[in-house]
Amino acid sequence: MKKTLSVIIAAHNEAKTIGPLVRRLCRWYRRPEVIVIANGCTDRTASIARGAGARVVRFKNRLGPDVGRAVGLSIARGDICLVVDGDMIVPPAQLEPFVRAVQGGVDIALNGYPFPGTKKFHHPTAIAKHALNIFADRADLRAASLTTVPHAISRRAIKLLGPLAFCVPPVAQARAICDGRLRIEIAGQVAVGALNRSRGAEHDQAMRRLIIGDCLEGVNIIIDQRGVRGGFTDLGRKRDLAQGASFIPKERVSAAAIVPTQGEAGLTRLVGELTNAPFDHIRLVLNGANEEDIESVRTTSTIEVDYFAEPVGHDVGRAIGCMQVDSDKYFITDADIPLTREDVEPFLDAIDRDVDIALNNLDRILSKARQVDPPSIVKRFLNIACDRPDLGVSSLTAVPHAISGRILREIGFESIAVPPLGQVKAILAGLHVEAVHPVDVVKMNAVRPHLHNADSGKPLQKLIVGDHLEAIAYLQEVQGSRGNFPDPIRRIDLAERYIM
Incomplete structure (x- = not known):
C-alpha cells in the first residue's frame, strides 16, 4: 500500500x-x-x-x-x-x-x-x-x-x-x-x-x-x-581596455598610486595625502566625467591623468592605471576613500618585506556578527575555497591594497579588472597574500543609491557576487569541481x- x-x-x-x-x-x-x-x-x-x-x-x-x-x-x-x-x-x-x-x-x-x-x-x-x-x-x-x-x-x-x-x-x-x-x-x-x-x-x-x-x-x-557569472551583472565593464598590448610602460618607478576617479569631491584631499606619501608616481584614471574637473588636482609633476569620456566599468580603471606605469609597487585606492600617510605606509612596507599582495584587513573592521551581507559571505567563502580561511573577508575587491609589480605582471594586469579573479590566480600560484592593515572603508564609502539601494536592485552587490563566482569558475578550471576538498569517504x- x-x-x-x-x-x-x-x-x-x-x-x-x-x-x-x-x-x-x-x-x-x-x-x-x-x-x-x-x-x-x-x-x-x-x-x-x-x-x-x-x-x-x-x-x-x-x-x-x-x-x-x-x-x-x-x-x-x-x-x-x-x-x-x-x-x-x-x-x-x-x-x-x-x-x-x-x-x-x-x-x-x-x-x-x-x-x-x-x-x-x-x-x-x-x-x-x-x-x-x-x-x-x-x-x-x-x-x-x-x-x-x-x-x-x-x-x-x-x-x-x-x-x-x-x-x-x-x-x-x-x-x-x-x-x-x-x-x-x-x-x-x-x-x-x-x-x-x-x-x-x-x-x-x-x-x-x-x-x-x-x-x-x-x-x-x-x-x-x-x-x-551565474547570470549576475558585469555592470558594463569594458574589459578590452584592460588588455596590455597597446600600452608601453615608461621608466620604472619605485612606488605608484593608482586612483580611478569620476571626479569625486574628495579627490583633491586624497591627492594631497598621496603627494605626502612615498610615491614616485600618482596616476588618476578619469572616466565618465569632464576632463576639466580634474585639472585642479594636477599640482605636481608626479601626477598624471588618463582620460576616458565614458565610464570604463568597475575595477577596469585600476588595471588601466597599473598598465600605464612600470612600478615595483602599486598602491590602489578609490577617489572617495579619504586616507592618511599612516594608512598608506603599512601596505607599501608589506611589499618591501616580500608580501606579494597586501590586502585591507577587513576582519579588524567588521565583526563576524556584521558579516552577513552577500558580499561578505562570498568573499569569505572564496578564501575558504582557496584554503586560505585566515584571510577572512579580506579581498582585492576592497581598497586600499598594494601589489608587487613583479607579481602583477605575472598574473596579468587584466586579472585585477575582476579583483577576486586576480586574487585566486595569485593564491593558486603560491604567492604571498596577506591581510596587513585595517582601513575602515565601510564607514568611509559613500552610498550611491543607484548602485547600493534595494530599489535599484543592488547592482553593485550583484556585481561582487558575480565576480566571486567567476573567480571560483577559474579555481575549478585549475583544481576541479571540488577544488582542494576531495571526497574520499562516500561509496x-x-x-x-x-x-x-
Missing part, C-alpha cells in the same frame, strides 16, 4: 538511539513508513530498528555521509519523504512543519539551521552553504541546506532530480534551484547542533572539508547551467549498484 509519508534514516552504529527514534516515529499520528539504511554497522542497529517497526536495508560496507539517504529515497513509497538522522531524536511536533510545507506545495522543505545571530552561522560549513544559495540567487535561504536534517522532499522532486543526486546534497540543491520548476523554502527551525553528538576533532575536520567540497560541487552546477558506487 502506498504511504503518504516515508521517513528515511541512514544509520551507522546507532544502537543507543535507533530504537527510541523508530518507536516515536511509528507512534506519530501520520503512521509513516520508516526506512532505516543500516550501513557498516558492527552493533545491533539493524535488528533493533526492525524490532521497533522499521523497514531495514543493510549494507555490509559504510556508505559514507548522505549516501544512505539517497538509497532510502530510491525505495520509499511515500508521496512525501522526510529525512532525519539516526542519532537525533527529534519530536514529531518539530517535524510537522516540514511535512505540512510539502503538503502545501513546497518540493524541498529545509531546516533554517544554523540560525542568524548565532556562532554556528559563521562556521566555515555554514558560510559554504550560504554562499551556494547566494550564487544560486536564493540569498533568502541563508545557510539552509539539504546537508542539514530534518528536511522533506516531494515525490516530484525525487523524480525530477533522481535519487542519486541526493548523495551529495548541495548538488541536489543546486540542480533543484537551477531547474526552476521546484519550489524550495525554509519550513522549520530545529536546533540540530544541540542534538548532534560529538565524534571528535578529526571527524569534525573531515566533515568540514567534505561539506566545503560538496558546496563547491554545487557551485559548479550553477556555473555549468548559468555560465561563469556512491554502492548506491549506484543498488538503485540501478
Whole structure:
C-alpha cells in the first residue's frame, strides 16, 4: 500500500538511539513508513530498528555521509519523504512543519539551521552553504541546506532530480534551484547542533572539508547551467581596455598610486595625502566625467591623468592605471576613500618585506556578527575555497591594497579588472597574500543609491557576487569541481549498484 509519508534514516552504529527514534516515529499520528539504511554497522542497529517497526536495508560496507539517504529515497513509497538522522531524536511536533510545507506545495522543505545571530552561522560549513544559495540567487535561504536534517522532499522532486543526486546534497540543491520548476523554502527551525553528538576533532575536520567540497560541487552546477557569472551583472565593464598590448610602460618607478576617479569631491584631499606619501608616481584614471574637473588636482609633476569620456566599468580603471606605469609597487585606492600617510605606509612596507599582495584587513573592521551581507559571505567563502580561511573577508575587491609589480605582471594586469579573479590566480600560484592593515572603508564609502539601494536592485552587490563566482569558475578550471576538498569517504558506487 502506498504511504503518504516515508521517513528515511541512514544509520551507522546507532544502537543507543535507533530504537527510541523508530518507536516515536511509528507512534506519530501520520503512521509513516520508516526506512532505516543500516550501513557498516558492527552493533545491533539493524535488528533493533526492525524490532521497533522499521523497514531495514543493510549494507555490509559504510556508505559514507548522505549516501544512505539517497538509497532510502530510491525505495520509499511515500508521496512525501522526510529525512532525519539516526542519532537525533527529534519530536514529531518539530517535524510537522516540514511535512505540512510539502503538503502545501513546497518540493524541498529545509531546516533554517544554523540560525542568524548565532556562532554556528559563521562556521566555515555554514558560510559554504550560504554562499551556494547566494550564487544560486536564493540569498533568502541563508545557510539552509539539504546537508542539514530534518528536511522533506516531494515525490516530484525525487523524480525530477533522481535519487542519486541526493548523495551529495548541495548538488541536489543546486540542480533543484537551477531547474526552476521546484519550489524550495525554509519550513522549520530545529536546533540540530544541540542534538548532534560529538565524534571528535578529526571527524569534525573531515566533515568540514567534505561539506566545503560538496558546496563547491554545487557551485559548479550553477556555473555549468548559468555560465561563469551565474547570470549576475558585469555592470558594463569594458574589459578590452584592460588588455596590455597597446600600452608601453615608461621608466620604472619605485612606488605608484593608482586612483580611478569620476571626479569625486574628495579627490583633491586624497591627492594631497598621496603627494605626502612615498610615491614616485600618482596616476588618476578619469572616466565618465569632464576632463576639466580634474585639472585642479594636477599640482605636481608626479601626477598624471588618463582620460576616458565614458565610464570604463568597475575595477577596469585600476588595471588601466597599473598598465600605464612600470612600478615595483602599486598602491590602489578609490577617489572617495579619504586616507592618511599612516594608512598608506603599512601596505607599501608589506611589499618591501616580500608580501606579494597586501590586502585591507577587513576582519579588524567588521565583526563576524556584521558579516552577513552577500558580499561578505562570498568573499569569505572564496578564501575558504582557496584554503586560505585566515584571510577572512579580506579581498582585492576592497581598497586600499598594494601589489608587487613583479607579481602583477605575472598574473596579468587584466586579472585585477575582476579583483577576486586576480586574487585566486595569485593564491593558486603560491604567492604571498596577506591581510596587513585595517582601513575602515565601510564607514568611509559613500552610498550611491543607484548602485547600493534595494530599489535599484543592488547592482553593485550583484556585481561582487558575480565576480566571486567567476573567480571560483577559474579555481575549478585549475583544481576541479571540488577544488582542494576531495571526497574520499562516500561509496556512491554502492548506491549506484543498488538503485540501478
